[in-house]
Every structure is written in C-alpha cells, then in structure tokens.
Amino acid sequence: MTQTHEQSVRFISHRITAHRMHRRGASIDAIADHLRVAKRSVHRYLALECPPEPQPVEADVDLSDFYMKGACGEFPELDWTSRSSLQQAECKAVCEHCPVLAQCRTWALTKGREESGVWGGMTKEERRRRLGRRRGRKSGQRSDVVAGAREQGAA
Known part of the structure; x- marks a missing residue:
C-alpha cells in the first residue's frame, strides 16, 4: 500500500507531536486522544526516531x-x-x-x-x-498601537 503525500505529511506531524508530548510526560492515552489515533499508532510513532x-x-x-x-x-x-x-x-x-x-x-x-x-x-x-x-514600522512600535494612536488623534 502506497502512502499519499498528505498521509506522509500527517505521519511526520503526528510523529513529532507524539515525541514532544511524550518528553513532557503525557501518557500514551493522552497522546492518542490529542492526535485522534489508536494507542498502537502512538506506540509506532514513539518506536521510530524523532525527526530532528x-x-x-x-x-x-x-x-x-x-x-x-x-x-x-x-x-x-x-x-x-x-x-x-x-x-x-x-x-x-x-x-x-x-x-x-x-x-x-x-x-x-x-x-x-x-x-x-x-x-x-x-x-x-x-x-x-x-x-x-x-x-514600514518604526522600531519598537506595533502596527495596532500606531493605528489606535492615529484614530485617537483624528477624534
């Protein structure tokens, strides 16, 4: 069975997420729930080396x-x-x-x-x-702050 590109990207994404959550102490159940996959899929992700x-x-x-x-x-x-x-x-x-x-x-x-x-x-x-x-932005200024100041000045 060949994987589509979309499936490959999802597999990589799930693998990275599973490794990150596992390092933070999340349980296999919690990881499976978060990724909406079976626990055996989580075990498979964790069995493979984490992408760099x-x-x-x-x-x-x-x-x-x-x-x-x-x-x-x-x-x-x-x-x-x-x-x-x-x-x-x-x-x-x-x-x-x-x-x-x-x-x-x-x-x-x-x-x-x-x-x-x-x-x-x-x-x-x-x-x-x-x-x-x-x-376009002066150092230290945020665009929403600048826009708000202009509106106040116009009122």
Missing part, C-alpha cells in the same frame, strides 16, 4: 549550510516554484516540520528575497509582505 528539531538560526546564513538537510529533499515530486496555491500549500505543509526551517526562512528573508517559489515556508509574495511590514 529545528536548529537555532545564526546571524549570517548561507544556502549551502542547510540546503541538503531540508525536508524538501524528501519530496522531489513537489514543484517548489509553482504558482498554484494548492501546490504551495503542500510545500508549506512539508516546511512546517523541516529541521532547518528557521535557517531557510532567514535566508529567504535576507539573501533569497527575489527567489521564486516556497522558501522557509513562505511564498515570494508572503516574503515581500513580511519585509514590507518590517520596513
């Missing part, structure tokens, strides 16, 4: 530092440069559990801003919006 946790980000990230360690390499059938929202959603689902997500996102927001496709769990447009928000 995301690593802390260094200030200067180079693509060659993390590219070959990414979860994207496990899914060559996905089109990581597609403009299809369905394809982008599948790629982002893989990114959610990538051990180098933080490094990839840092690279995408600094050096890879103009690269097309999904990088660091974000599309090119999402990276543009995030970078635009950062530039």
Whole structure:
C-alpha cells in the first residue's frame, strides 16, 4: 500500500507531536486522544526516531549550510516554484516540520528575497509582505498601537 503525500505529511506531524508530548510526560492515552489515533499508532510513532528539531538560526546564513538537510529533499515530486496555491500549500505543509526551517526562512528573508517559489515556508509574495511590514514600522512600535494612536488623534 502506497502512502499519499498528505498521509506522509500527517505521519511526520503526528510523529513529532507524539515525541514532544511524550518528553513532557503525557501518557500514551493522552497522546492518542490529542492526535485522534489508536494507542498502537502512538506506540509506532514513539518506536521510530524523532525527526530532528529545528536548529537555532545564526546571524549570517548561507544556502549551502542547510540546503541538503531540508525536508524538501524528501519530496522531489513537489514543484517548489509553482504558482498554484494548492501546490504551495503542500510545500508549506512539508516546511512546517523541516529541521532547518528557521535557517531557510532567514535566508529567504535576507539573501533569497527575489527567489521564486516556497522558501522557509513562505511564498515570494508572503516574503515581500513580511519585509514590507518590517520596513514600514518604526522600531519598537506595533502596527495596532500606531493605528489606535492615529484614530485617537483624528477624534
């Protein structure tokens, strides 16, 4: 029986969640209830090695530092440069559990801003919006605080 991509992503997600909950002392029953699976599935998740946790980000990230360690390499059938929202959603689902997500996102927001496709769990447009928000905001101010101050000043 072959697994679909969706089933693979769910299996990885459940495995990570089961390991995290188990490390925090949750019982097998509690993990099974949380994941809405049978207890034997939880035992199967815990019997397998936990996928690596995301690593802390260094200030200067180079693509060659993390590219070959990414979860994207496990899914060559996905089109990581597609403009299809369905394809982008599948790629982002893989990114959610990538051990180098933080490094990839840092690279995408600094050096890879103009690269097309999904990088660091974000599309090119999402990276543009995030970078635009950062530039438009004065340091230390939150956008909702600024908007509230404008409204009070107008009243």
